[in-house]
Amino acid sequence: MTRRWHNTPTWLLLAMLVIALAGCRKPRKRIYTKEQQRQIQTAILDAAPTPQIPINAVFDQKIRLIGIDLNKREVAAGTPFVVTWYWESLVDMSGGWKVFVHFEGPGKRSTHDHDPVGELYPIARWKAGEIIKDVQKISVNADFNIASAKLFAGIFDAAAWKDRQANVRMKVVNPGEVKTRVDRDGRIEVAEIKIKGGKAGAGRSKTDKRPRRYTALKPTEALVLDGKLNEPSWSAAAYMRPFVTPSGGRLRSEQLTRAKVLWDERYLYVGFSCPDKDIYNDQKGRDATLWKQDVVEVYLDPGADGKDYVELQVSPTGEVFDALFTSRRKPDWPTAAKALTMSGLVAKVHAEGTVNERGGDPDSSWQVEIAIPWTDVPGVSGPPKDGESWRMNLYRIELPRGKTPGFMGAWAPAGGDFHNVDAFGSVQFSKREAKARKPAPSKVRRAPGVVLPKRPGAAAPKGVQAQPGAKAKQPVQNVPTPGGAKAAPAVPVEPGKSGAPGAVLDLKRKASMATKAATAKVKAAGAAMPSAGVLKPAPGKLVMPKKLPTIVTTPKTVPVTK
Secondary structure, eight states: OOOOOGGGHHHHHHHHHHHHHHHOOOOOOOOOHHHHHHHHHEEESSSSOSSEEEEEEETTEEEEEEEESSSSSSTTTTTEEEEEEEEEEEOOOHHHEEEEEEETTTTTEOOOOTTTTTTSSSSGGGGGOEEEEEEEEOOOOOOOOEEEEEEEEEEEHHHHHHHHHOBBOOSSSGGGOOOSSBBBEEESEEEEEEEEEETTTTOOOOOOOOOOEEEEEEEEOOOOOSOOOOOOOHHOOOOOOOOOOOSSSSOOGGGGEEEEEEOSSEEEEEEEEESSSOOOOOOTTTTTOGGGSSEEEEEETTSSSSSSEEEEEEEOOOOEEEEEEEETTTSSSHHHHOOOOOOOEEEEEEEEEEEEEEEESSOOOEEEEEEEGGGGSOOOOSSOOTTTTEHHHHHHEESSTTTTTOEEEESSSSSTTTTGGGGGGEEEEEEEEEOOOOOOOOOOOOOTOOOOOOTOOOOOOOTTOOTHHHHHHHHHHHHHHHGGOOOOEOOOOTTTTTSSOGGGGOOOOOHOOOOOOOOHHHTTTTOOSSTTTTTOOOTTTTOOOOOOOOOOOOOOOOEOOO
């Protein structure tokens, strides 16, 4: 039976109509008050100004920063200062661009990103030829106990950052004409502000921006891809340097991320270990926006030229994002993601905790094991040669829900842009196998005055002085007792000699004296001298020497340290 519209309840029809209208609704246009319109018109200047600090930085042939004015060059912590920016729009603008401002010194930074003219005149509304006066008040944090801080500025894509945490910035295209410094992250250093009462050297934090290098070895066994990284080869492989912040700063102990790399004739293997008290990423599907929550990332630049490089992401649920960029951030990520699908890629995750569950027991960590087929990497036809190097970088994003702050970590600190290929690390492929190292021999701690046994002819241990007259233990021989009685205890002697000096001289001397005494008595009795060193008693009378003392030498116990 066909359902007719007049049988449909009225409330359902109204609900469907509301949903349809909502889906077709265009973004609301902002309505300005007369006062706000007046402020915007006042901010658009009729002529170019002469700023206190000229800059002349051109961004992507679209916007020029003419210069700035400052109301103060010295300010106390906890108080504000005012900076006036003078911008020129070279073309009609559009998009989600915004001004970023960093006020930073050693170990300190505050951000003051904004839409110009008190948030009233976004860059997307600028018209070609307009000169915009943008007055901004910046408060200095009370904990800025440093001597001075610098003011940096630029233009970034706020929409790209909001959607996928991508740090897309306009590039300064005339660095040779800019009247101030352009740093490695493309920021304009516009001024330096002294801070009253601040101390030189205060607030400095240790950073590690050293170049990253790593040698990838081959596994000794077939790896079982389960995300656990528990095979002998994974255990034997060295960790890469611990992850740091993208600018090279230290991460807290609970954020410590480690990674390893192995390879064989078919795959490149990457393993991550990520401590995490709240494992969460509910993004689903191939090439979903995984970077909005917990994720690990691998960047591969086989040619080390910044062209045709691969971005690969894996979430705690095993979802995969893969994309191919022909140059830095080009094309845009949706197009780049469509250009690459690694059909043979395997990514497995092992989580110690409950992924995507809130309010339960705290999670512990998650591990990722990725196998990337060489033939799935564009421009690569097979495994690299022994000694060949690729540019690579590894990242981790941890963005939990709620008020708990997240973080971003990198193996090679590349600044504010994960796609800064020039700052990637270098991974060299070696045909050596990842084998567990043999434990080093235990060191022996020598007690004072103790001389350890040595091989015949070996030199004395370095730094150890032998006791006067003492020798190391040597092979043993028996010294017969007069009259064929029981042999004396075995004593060490040097090879080819009849007795040992040093500690056994007393025994030799006493045995010799006893033998002489016994021989004298035998002669007196008319008996013959013994042969072969064995004493024979006279007939009918047993002559025994005076009983020899038994000397037992017990080696001292030598403590052993690991």
